[in-house]
Amino acid sequence: MTFFEEQLEQGIFQICYCGNCNDTIWPPNEICHTCNNKTNWKKSANFGKILEFSKKESLYFGLIEIDEGIRVLGEITSKSIPEVGQSVRMSVSFDSKPHYSFIVENN
Amino acid sequence: MSRVAIVGTGQTKFSKEDDDVEKLLFESANRCIQSTNNCDSKDIEGVLVSTNNNSKYLGAILSETMGIQPKISHSIEHLCSSGTNAIISAYAYISSGLSDMILVSGAESATNPGQVLEWDKSRGTLDHPIYWGSLLTKSHKRKFQTTEEELAIVSAKNHKQAMDNPFAYSNEPRTISEVMNSKQITDDLRILDCSRSCSGSSSILLASEEKAKTFSDQPIWIAGIGQKTTSASFTKNILEEIESTRIAADSAYKMAKIESKNIHVAEVHDAFSVCELMAISELGITSNEKSGEFVRNLFNTENRMINPRGGLIGAGHPLGATGISQTIEITNQLQGKSDKRQITNAKTGLIHNMSAAGTSSSIMVLQN
Numbered sequence A: 001m002t003f004f005e006e007q008l009e010q011g012i013f014q015i016c017y018c019g020n021c022n023d024t025i026w027p028p029n030e031i032c033h034t035c036n037n038k039t040n041w042k043k044s045a046n047f048g049k050i051l052e053f054s055k056k057e058s059l060y061f062g063l064i065e066i067d068e069g070i071r072v073l074g075e076i077t078s079k080s081i082p083e084v085g086q087s088v089r090m091s092v093s094f095d096s097k098p099h100y101s102f103i104v105e106n107n
Numbered sequence B: 001m002s003r004v005a006i007v008g009t010g011q012t013k014f015s016k017e018d019d020d021v022e023k024l025l026f027e028s029a030n031r032c033i034q035s036t037n038n039c040d041s042k043d044i045e046g047v048l049v050s051t052n053n054n055s056k057y058l059g060a061i062l063s064e065t066m067g068i069q070p071k072i073s074h075s076i077e078h079l080c081s082s083g084t085n086a087i088i089s090a091y092a093y094i095s096s097g098l099s100d101m102i103l104v105s106g107a108e109s110a111t112n113p114g115q116v117l118e119w120d121k122s123r124g125t126l127d128h129p130i131y132w133g134s135l136l137t138k139s140h141k142r143k144f145q146t147t148e149e150e151l152a153i154v155s156a157k158n159h160k161q162a163m164d165n166p167f168a169y170s171n172e173p174r175t176i177s178e179v180m181n182s183k184q185i186t187d188d189l190r191i192l193d194c195s196r197s198c199s200g201s202s203s204i205l206l207a208s209e210e211k212a213k214t215f216s217d218q219p220i221w222i223a224g225i226g227q228k229t230t231s232a233s234f235t236k237n238i239l240e241e242i243e244s245t246r247i248a249a250d251s252a253y254k255m256a257k258i259e260s261k262n263i264h265v266a267e268v269h270d271a272f273s274v275c276e277l278m279a280i281s282e283l284g285i286t287s288n289e290k291s292g293e294f295v296r297n298l299f300n301t302e303n304r305m306i307n308p309r310g311g312l313i314g315a316g317h318p319l320g321a322t323g324i325s326q327t328i329e330i331t332n333q334l335q336g337k338s339d340k341r342q343i344t345n346a347k348t349g350l351i352h353n354m355s356a357a358g359t360s361s362s363i364m365v366l367q368n
């Protein structure tokens, strides 16, 4: 397992970034693709926004951009129909694959 | 630089049965050789195999099965657009003078592992193509007011056109209402909006200008090529665009010295219904806002200009073979050999093949 995956397993989404370029590296990589320096990690604040969503059976899912600029696909929990641009809080886990899920804030 | 022509084609019927990829490759390659004027397999200098199958060393295996010892043989994998990538590689070998005759064979078995791109961690557990297919569809509806009926027309049209394609896996007609009432996969996708994995193989023989006229009375020329990869991760896409297609089309048109209005017939990569609408817009054939209306008009007037063989939705999608079958369809159209599917007086045709939610696209312009 990679460091990123081990951290997901503990519920932490680690952002890989280059301190030299002040840029996020996604998918995570040990080396920055711009300057070739070693990259660093910081914990995500776990907030994001819905870019688009759909629904499979009773489960909403969508494309989310988290505040650090990374986009992922994940499940969305919401009491009402989600909306594009809505703020969501992320929780993560890992079980052979990364698992990203989101709860719509303030509803 | 030598011009490069298509001088032979061969296909197997696409099917839902699981079949041996080596056997499928041999079958379509054999038919391809037989379609030429007296080409002997000994004339072939290169064998390229396009597949997502995990079998190893297929270029050499196909060569040995055919009883030949080519200079060049290897496999090419690029997910759903492996087929056109293999053809373009063969083009490069021939135009550079490294080879005069190359056989390109693509095949997939129904249980191929190519549907899911495990590397793309940004998809999380939602790694099946239906998730990005749903989001592209939802976004198209939102941005361009595309209706469910317009999306269903893409599938109804392509199923109808596939009825006249003897190699299609489905020869069943589907009405617009059958598509709209077919099994719901997600809120934005019905089962008949999806292309389906299947078994199948197709082969094409490419030759230099010098050899082309020996082996074919109607060589079809590769006049333009454009390719672009923007990323491997779906989540980096702008949902309502296929940037790679737009860039690749621009290169292909420049190389062929044509504009989109000069295209008489096109095979486009309809992995899902919405992909056909997006593709014909990015190719400059229509606009996103008018794409639904454009396809409705084709359907109502029985104009087969887009996806005459039924596209991926109607004909099936054996990943490694798809781009080659698209190219065979346009070749046959330009030779006037498409029977009931024939577009009258087609002189310039286009193939659009893409991978992984349009993160890469390959486009070819053919002329007779």
Ligand SMILES: [Zn+2]
Pocket: A018, A019, A020, A021, A022, A032, A033, A034, A035, A036, A037
């Ligand atoms: Zn850097």
